[in-house]
Amino acid sequence: MRVMLIDDHSLVRAGLKQLVAAQSDIVVVAEANRVDGALEMAQKSRAELVVLDLTLPGGASLPFVAVLRRETSAKVLILTMHDDPAYARAALAAGALGYVVKSCPESVLLEALQSVSRGRLFIDLDNDEQTDHLWKTLMQPSISGDTDYSGSKLSSRETEVLRMLGQGLSNLVIAERLELSPKTVATYRARIAEKVGLKTTADFVKYARDMGF
Amino acid sequence: MGWRLTMQRAVSPPPWVVWGMVLITISLTEFAVMVTLPRLLPANTSRVWDSIVDAILLTSIISPLMWWSTVRPLQEAARLRERFVSDLIAGTERERRRIAHELHDGLGQSLTLLVSGLRSLSDLVRNDEPHRRVVDLARIAQQALSDAKQMAMGLRPSLLDDLGLANAIQRLADDVANHEKLGVSVVATTVEGHRFLDEVETAMFRICQEALQNVCKHSKASQVAITLSLAGDHLRLEVSDNGQGIESIRRSPTSGQLGLIGIRERATLLRGQLTIVSVVGQGTRLIVELPAQRQKEETARCASC
Ligand SMILES: Nc1ncnc2c1ncn2[C@@H]1O[C@H](COP(=O)(O)OP(=O)(O)OP(=O)(O)O)[C@@H](O)[C@H]1O
Numbered sequence: 326m327r328v329m330l331i332d333d334h335s336l337v338r339a340g341l342k343q344l345v346a347a348q349s350d351i352v353v354v355a356e357a358n359r360v361d362g363a364l365e366m367a368q369k370s371r372a373e374l375v376v377l378d379l380t381l382p383g384g385a386s387l388p389f390v391a392v393l394r395r396e397t398s399a400k401v402l403i404l405t406m407h408d409d410p411a412y413a414r415a416a417l418a419a420g421a422l423g424y425v426v427k428s429c430p431e432s433v434l435l436e437a438l439q440s441v442s443r444g445r446l447f448i449d450l451d452n453d454e455q456t457d458h459l460w461k462t463l464m465q466p467s468i469s470g471d472t473d474y475s476g477s478k479l480s481s482r483e484t485e486v487l488r489m490l491g492q493g494l495s496n497l498v499i500a501e502r503l504e505l506s507p508k509t510v511a512t513y514r515a516r517i518a519e520k521v522g523l524k525t526t527a528d529f530v531k532y533a534r535d536m537g538f
Numbered sequence: 539m540g541w542r543l544t545m546q547r548a549v550s551p552p553p554w555v556v557w558g559m560v561l562i563t564i565s566l567t568e569f570a571v572m573v574t575l576p577r578l579l580p581a582n583t584s585r586v587w588d589s590i591v592d593a594i595l596l597t598s599i600i601s602p603l604m605w606w607s608t609v610r611p612l613q614e615a616a617r618l619r620e621r622f623v624s625d626l627i628a629g630t631e632r633e634r635r636r637i638a639h640e641l642h643d644g645l646g647q648s649l650t651l652l653v654s655g656l657r658s659l660s661d662l663v664r665n666d667e668p669h670r671r672v673v674d675l676a677r678i679a680q681q682a683l684s685d686a687k688q689m690a691m692g693l694r695p696s697l698l699d700d701l702g703l704a705n706a707i708q709r710l711a712d713d714v715a716n717h718e719k720l721g722v723s724v725v726a727t728t729v730e731g732h733r734f735l736d737e738v739e740t741a742m743f744r745i746c747q748e749a750l751q752n753v754c755k756h757s758k759a760s761q762v763a764i765t766l767s768l769a770g771d772h773l774r775l776e777v778s779d780n781g782q783g784i785e786s787i788r789r790s791p792t793s794g795q796l797g798l799i800g801i802r803e804r805a806t807l808l809r810g811q812l813t814i815v816s817v818v819g820q821g822t823r824l825i826v827e828l829p830a831q832r833q834k835e836e837t838a839r840c841a842s843c
């Protein structure tokens with residue numbers, strides 16, 4: 326697993342590198358302390374996983390998550406000071422697959438690296454109650470369709486939407502990427518839900534992964 | 539040889555001077571007009587005609603004088619005051635943002651490394667006594683970290699800059715609900731995902747903060763509902779409680795009572811409007827509407843720059 330670290334605190338990066346050095350299956354291939362130029366570095370180093378801080382000099386890096394997802398195939402793990410669930414929700418909606426608060430013990434961070442590199446969603450806000458609550462809200466039932474499509478095959482557009490849902494992206498982000506209205510995406514989502522019998526965001530993530538999307 | 543600049547009367551003279559000037563101007567003008575009137579008019583014109591010419595003369599002499607001596611300085615003073623106040627507010631916010639950022643991402647970052655390191659260390663130290671000491675130290679560092687975060691939040695929540703007004707107000711409501719015996723609900727569906735001009739978001743946030751503080755301090759309410767919505771091209775905030783209501787709002791409040799005045803001031807500076815509706819025994823509704831200037835996508839704010 327090729328990992329890139331983006332954090333403006335050299336101590337944080339040093340700690341991470343030390344942590345990773347003990348792992349045989351993870352190597353740090355690039356480091357950056359700001360968003361400027363980080364994309365090129367990620368592409369050149371062919372990073373498969375980017376560990377990203379949310380507060381960097383030169384602006385908040387939340388928009389950069391979407392850029393990374395669009396321009397590279399790297400998975401994104403957010404490692405930040407911010408323990409407010411709103412930040413986690415925004416980061417996951419932008420396309421991050423993991424969200425870990427920096428005060429978590431190193432073992433949690435290792436677990437997060439492993440999980441995210443295998444394509445599994447990982448969240449730890451260093452507060453069990455809030456983390457559980459966030460999981461629950463992420464898994465709220467989606468809008469259900471009123472037409473019966475069950476049993477029919479997915480169209481190519483629906484497959485595309487399913488693939489993106491599987492990455493944990495929100496309707497809004499998908500709408501933006503496919504240049505559709507959020508309402509249309511919701512309709513697609515409802516149709517897919519009917520056709521393959523899925524309900525929650527977690528179902529979508531699991532199904533998409535099982536299908537190898 | 540050098541020079542001296544004395545600035546005692548920079549904008550407007552003290553009120554009694556203005557008052558005296560007005561009285562003297564009117565008396566002198568009236569005197570002059572009465573003296574010249576018989577020479578201007580042919581003998582034995584009617585009383586009505588007399589009065590009309592008198593009025594016209596008096597007005598046309600006094601109005602420019604009053605304009606230059608009173609109205610213009612007052613206007614100037616008002617304009618200057620408005621600029622001063624809005625600069626002061628902007629400066630305070632900028633400074634608060636900077637300190638909050640230093641606390642959260644400077645001090646907080648170091649404490650975070652300490653917490654995370656001590657926690658990991660405690661897993662390695664198996665010996666009973668050292669293990670306990672490390673766990674204690676980790677707890678102390680954790681407390682210091684959450685204090686630093688709390689202080690930063692109190693100065694200015696980074697949420698407001700990073701994720702916008704709706705998220706910041708939601709967090710404010712959560713904090714109040716956790717600390718007071720008060721049910722707080724937030725509805726902000728129509729503004730979620732929208733970003734507005736920095737001044738607008740800051741003003742709305744501070745207004746909401748003060749309104750909530752008033753509800754906690756004075757209302758004895760059990761419920762408060764916060765509604766943030768887009769009404770046409772206006773951003774609208776309503777904070778309504780089911781408390782005891784306000785009996786009357788004094789025009790010049792006793793010292794210290796500056797909350798509502800501050801709200802009105804912030805609203806007027808942004809060409810907005812404040813409405814307070816209160817029924818004694820049933821509760822208070824505070825409504826603020828500000829012109830909703832959208833923020834351009836590119837100009838995302840950042841604390842460190
Ligand atoms: N929600 C409310 N319910 C009941 N009374 C209120 C409410 N909001 C304000 N008041 C009354 O209006 C008065 C003026 O409020 P204002 O916020 O201007 O001053 P304050 O809260 O007393 O002082 P400060 O805000 O400067 O600390 C309060 O003293 C209180 O009596």
Ligand SMILES: [Mg+2]
Pocket residue numbers: 748751752796797798
């Ligand atoms: Mg008050």
